Amino acid sequence: MTEACFDDSPQATELLAKTWQSPPGFFGWFTHVNQRKIGLRFIVTSLIFFALAGVLALLMRLQLSQPEINLISPDLYNELFTMHGLTMMFFFAIPAMEGLGIYLVPLMLGTRDMAFPRLNAFGYYVYLIAGIVLYISLFVGAAPGVGWFSYVPLADDFFTPGKGPSVWTTMITFIELSALTAAVELIVTILRQRAPGMSLNRMPLFVWAILVMSFMIVFAMPAVIVGSVLLYLDRTFQTLFFVPGGGGDPLLWQHLFWFFGHPEVYIILVPALGVVSTIITTFTGRQVFGYTALVLSLVAIGFVSFGLWVHHMFTTGLPQLGLSFFTAASAMVAIPSGIQIFCWIASLWGRQIRFAMPMLFILGFFAIFVIGGLTGVMVASVPFDTQVHDTYFVVAHFHYVLIGGAVLPFFAALYYWYPKVVGRLMSERVGRWSFALIFIGINLTFFPMHQLGLEGMPRRVYTYLNDMGWGDYNFFITFSAFLLAFGFFLTFYNAVVSYRTGDPAGSNPWNADTLEWATDSPPANYNHRHIPVVSSRSPMWDVARTGERPVVGGLRADRREILLTTVLDAEPQAAQVMPSPSPWPFFLAVAVAFGFVGVMYIPLLFVWAFFVSFLMIVGWLWPRRPWQKE
Amino acid sequence: MEKGARPDPGPNISVVVDVREFSRFPLRRVAPIWWGIIGLIIIEMMVVLTFTASYFYLQMRADEWLPPELPLPDVIIPSFSLGILLVSCVTMYLAGRAIDRNQVKRFVVYTLASVLLACMVLLLRWQKFGELRFRWDEHVYGSLVWTLSGFHFVHVVSAAIGTFVIAIAGMVGYLNKQRQIGVIVDTMYWNFVALAWIPFYFVLYWVPRLI
């Protein structure tokens, strides 16, 4: 091959960096489209929401710390637990996982950006605006107080007048937009932009997990969008979809909501499982055992999770025969989870492991997640579920699953990829304290809740009578919750302080095998100086072993070009010129947000917002002159 | 194959793929946007499916479906408008073929014809709304009829405007054989909108007759 297609000179590097540069300054901020910028925004914003939801949880715990106290009024308490659930599910867990995906996937695939950079930016603004509107609603006393599940008829305007559930319906639809754009974007990026040679069976497990998550989002979220549109119509136009007197049915809402709501849990869990595989691979220094089995179990979890939704409805009086099917399906989802757990144990068995922070969080994940999984199998049993459904037992169960299954791996991911993002390592000393407090805090906070549930304490109660004898448990739980919160705070503190004082990381501090470690820390504007060519599942280790770094040549440095490859085998196919930074996604997000917020007050604003948004889209997509240059 | 040398003793970089000659105008299945539109269509398809499933769920839970005082829905005009919608898919296909052959004028004519057909459909639909003898807040059947029709109405409007914009892009001379991906994805979305009417048409006009 000729010299011409390969220019490694500093001038060329500088030109490339300038081409992929995001515009500086305050106004420039609104035009960024680079996937690392957007991904980082997603992660940081989601962590802020995590902290906010945590504060709400602590407020609730204070109210419950003693029986019959009046620290928080019942109305406000209901808003708090609704907002806590909504924030953790929609504004922390999904965006955090998507943020990881958006930041890391293109780096791992060896490409320079996502497939639709402007859509990416749009998704972020939508997320940000939805979150801000939701929290404003809390401070002006219009927050939804009907639970994150927003069951009808309670959420109908007859029983809950005011704006609360309307905020729920519009903002949920709005944030789902963000999730859906990110999902489509991730799918297309993963399928079409892998480095040459990275066939599907050489793709990192984390990328597989993100792919499965994205597909689940695409298939699950429309159900809740339809549900919330119908609820919005019921509330605003007095349609009768969920009104029993008019032929509607409240159970329809539950079906729509849980058809989304159950996969939602796995949408959060699946990428976390990918993180676990990644970190175990790195810290054992060899490929995790059972690549195929792990991929297949991820896919299986994705599929099965769509057949479980009725297990949230065991007490609604559905026919017994139908329930049996969902019992069986719910129990069987333990099998793919079990396969993963034992693949990991087999990978860890007898290996020399570096017990750095990410690995510690993964070990914590094992203990917590297994407990959550076991209680999950228990509540799949219909008779037992009728006793513990909607009690603190279930609260304990899903906090074990979600904190154990998603938050701990997410924190592991923070420690693991922080050096890549920032260029410095987080402090191990503070990290260990943080981990210890979190691990102990989880167990002290949530384990007693099992007992509370079995002793009859229902969920979503703002208080309980002194005579019930639940006071001591609750006091203890509240105390432990502060311990747990302090543990989380330490990691936040660690991240902030290490930003300036951490040890310099170098490009591959953990000696990991995937491509995101091939580039500088933090990565340059263009991600990879040269698009790598891959011939195994561990490209970085190949480079270390052979001393050869095969790359792609011929992409131009003076404009944003990426390489497209085939879906299955990642054979190079074409190049694509990517769009440049643009403020249009921001304008569009504002226009759409205006519509969504506006329809709560004036339904006809829908028409106005529809056309303005359309104009924005045209402005966004309209080709810039001169065209001939291409 | 020539090796590029680097000053530091890092791994040797070797160029094994040269993409200089690759097309910068990927079309159809090669273009990411094609996949993106497929994603959008799958999402919308799930929405259509969910609406349809909700219709059947409510219909099955009901003792009697069509409120007794109502006549059976008319099928002639809706069938006619479905026909127009399907014909517009053909004109869109012809428009796509025209741009693929660099026949810009013909392309503009076909797209405008499609938009016109869509406008006819919208007109017929609008008239249907006026003829409905019930409101959306009288019974759940009424809620469904209004919501499903309205949902699809909005989609036809957006497909029509989108296609109109594409036609303008054709008029100002942006589109040609190379730069036709916009046409391709617009046609895909158009076809989806037209086909999505079929399940709605079925549940709105035939289900009350068949049960």
Add this chain to the structure above:
Amino acid sequence: MIVKRNAHTGNRMSCGLGSLLSCVMASTARAQNEQTVFEPVSDHAEGIVWLWWAMFWVGAVIFLAVMLLLAVGLWRARRPNSGLGESASRNLVIAAGVAIPLVILLTLVGGSLMLGRSIAADPPPNVMRVRVTGWMWWWQVDYLDQDGKVIASTANEIHVPVGRPVEVQLISADVIHSFWVPQLHGKTDVMPGQLNSTWFTAEKAGVYRGQCAEFCGVQHALMAFLVIAEAETDFRRWLERQAAPAEMPENPRARFGLEVFLDRGCASCHTVRGTDAQGNIGPDLTHLASRRTLAAVTIPNTRGHLGGWISDPHSVKEGVFMPRTLLEPEELTALTVYLETLE
């Protein structure tokens, strides 16, 4: 005096989770729970608690086994070259990740289905029928005769004869509630526009507390009720009394109280059978004085609480639909005196 306390100074150590926990909080643990799954008094609840213990022990063993496996695996790293080979790994995953879970899960699913079938079976023919209506945030209880006609109506208190199956038909007056008495049976949701029912047999006399278990608005937390299981003869006597209309009070102050009740708005929501008060938005008060509690088991039924509840329900149960009633002091006194005659 207060409502409850079926005086089980129950052995906390009998509960596995509790015993683990009591190490941590031994000094503060009290045992006066009245709404616990652990002390079943019906076959249904007993079957479920048996299932719980079975699952608990199996789960505990699995958890310990997995952790032990992980610990041993990590421990082995101290020796060189002790990693699992390909086939050993595969065997581990197939045995521990697929085969063993499959057997356990099938057993669990089978057992749970069998138990579920027996619980969901139709009640025996000698069943007594009670219709319970869920309101925001209290329970209306109607006793039905063979033809489904209402014999007697009360609120937040369900008296049942010991040893006799009771079918509870559940309907909702507003939103979704969930009927739950842990010592007797698992939950059944109270769905608007849908008739759900459940049945149980209380095998032991006592007072069992139940509570709404589906979030139903502002005062979901304080929407409890009592199931009072008593001997058949006591129950008969009680039901007869409840079926009778209220007697005209003789005491002049109580008569004045009745006037207050009729004139000052109480009657527009409440019924007292035998008088002109026929409201049907709030609980039937015909035999209010026979009840143990007020405001859905929030406060004991004493004169002090009654007076305070009438004067300002919102400071007892914020957000409740009963309005404040501003009465002259002597009207309030007379009203409470009258209500206390409704035995």
Add this chain to the structure above:
Amino acid sequence: MGNKVVIIGKLWRLMLPIALALLSGCGERASVPELPARADVKRGRQLAEQVGCGSCHRIPGIPSANGQVGPPLEGLAERAYIAGILPNHFDTLAAWIAEPQRFAPNSAMPNLGLSEDQARDIAAYLYSQGRRNIQTGEEF
């Protein structure tokens, strides 16, 4: 919005007993010296909770007592008069609790049918929640 501000105030009120409880293991306050021997503060608290004082009065130390029908009973010991008509002594308080109508026939406060001892217990509890000993005048 306003309730957010209230929360902060309430937070402090709540944190104090938590801190105390952590220090001492339980939240019982020390009993008041100088009270008549026959009165039992602890029993008084239980009685006050059960007979229903809390449905009309706010009473310190009883979280469920939130009533706003009658005056709040915080710092009752420091008041000069009971119900605006009786000088505030232990014995008059007990007598008032036992039978308000004896002093104010028109009072809305019901006669709860308490025995003299019970009334004294309740009075003792209410006094114990003040910061000043009514008989000695000392702060404690």
